[in-house]
Amino acid sequence: MTNEPSRTIDLGIPGVRVGHWTDTTARTGCTVVLFPDGTTGSGEVRGGAPATREFALLDPANTVARIDALVLTGGSAFGLATADGVMDHCEEHEMGLPTTAGRVPIVVAMGLFDLAEGDPLVRPGAAQGLAAAQAATAGEVEFGGVGAGAGATVAKWRGVEQRRPGGLGAAVVRHGELVVAALVAVNASGEIDDGSAVADLLAGTFDWPEVAREPFANTTIAGVFTNARLDKAGCYLVSQSAHDGFARALFPTHTRFDGDAVVAAAVGLVDAPIDVVRVLATVAVESAVRSVA
Numbered sequence: 472m473t474n475e476p477s478r479t480i481d482l483g484i485p486g487v488r489v490g491h492w493t494d495t496t497a498r499t500g501c502t503v504v505l506f507p508d509g510t511t512g513s514g515e516v517r518g519g520a521p522a523t524r525e526f527a528l529l530d531p532a533n534t535v536a537r538i539d540a541l542v543l544t545g546g547s548a549f550g551l552a553t554a555d556g557v558m559d560h561c562e563e564h565e566m567g568l569p570t571t572a573g574r575v576p577i578v579v580a581m582g583l584f585d586l587a588e589g590d591p592l593v594r595p596g597a598a599q600g601l602a603a604a605q606a607a608t609a610g611e612v613e614f615g616g617v618g619a620g621a622g623a624t625v626a627k628w629r630g631v632e633q634r635r636p637g638g639l640g641a642a643v644v645r646h647g648e649l650v651v652a653a654l655v656a657v658n659a660s661g662e663i664d665d666g667s668a669v670a671d672l673l674a675g676t677f678d679w680p681e682v683a684r685e686p687f688a689n690t691t692i693a694g695v696f697t698n699a700r701l702d703k704a705g706c707y708l709v710s711q712s713a714h715d716g717f718a719r720a721l722f723p724t725h726t727r728f729d730g731d732a733v734v735a736a737a738v739g740l741v742d743a744p745i746d747v748v749r750v751l752a753t754v755a756v757e758s759a760v761r762s763v764a
């Protein structure tokens with residue numbers, strides 16, 4: 472089973488840079504997103520089995536509003552070590568929250584479980600996070616079977632033998648000067664929804680799958696980026712709407728066996744109604760998920 476070849480897309484958000492580290496043999500990797508100074512971020516977890524780092528900081532009630540980097544990584548909880556390398560990169564480039572003792576980079580990481588797809592002893596770590604950060608560029612960004620999507624799979628709720636390749640999806644939605652982009656590592660227990668399962672449920676002909684035999688081998692994680700000018704509470708609302716994109720594209724989603732999580736980041740260049748940004752975030756995430764099908 473192999474993931475799709477990579478494609479490219481321009482996210483269209485000034486100052487946002489993306490880099491990957493990929494091990495095609497071990498089928499794992501990580502994706503790093505670097506933000507310009509002054510970027511605001513928040514996020515929300517809805518799945519029952521998350522692997523995250525610094526996610527509590529994103530709560531709108533908490534003090535720090537900025538975000539310097541986001542990591543989407545394979546390797547489950549082991550992969551969260553990638554953030555250490557990204558921290559080193561950000562510190563070297565004087566990125567971070569100013570304090571009396573110097574700048575402290577704000578690096579949020581989210582992990583997905585891909586350990587069963589290749590070599591479970593090969594996991595992204597600090598060196599791989601640093602490599603992805605060093606590779607980060609603006610403009611055209613690779614997506615598909617790269618970075619955090621290298622070992623991603625979907626449709627495991629019907630039994631692991633029914634699983635199909637997932638990957639790193641991407642999409643951009645525009646409304647005038649407003650841009651909302653999404654990167655989604657699709658590693659869901661559910662399937663990319665074509666309506667057939669719902670139709671069978673309504674007709675009473677659905678063949679219920681057995682209980683998942685690998686209940687933690689899942690998780691869909693996403694970064695949503697916009698050029699809009701939003702505060703931390705606004706970014707939180709955008710992350711909620713991004714989860715609606717999961718619900719539109721995956722069935723089922725937000726299960727006890729997924730660690731579904733979204734981070735929303737705003738670089739603050741244009742004024743835009745928050746509800747318009749939220750609608751575009753839903754569409755961008757849905758489109759990004761479907762781009763891996």
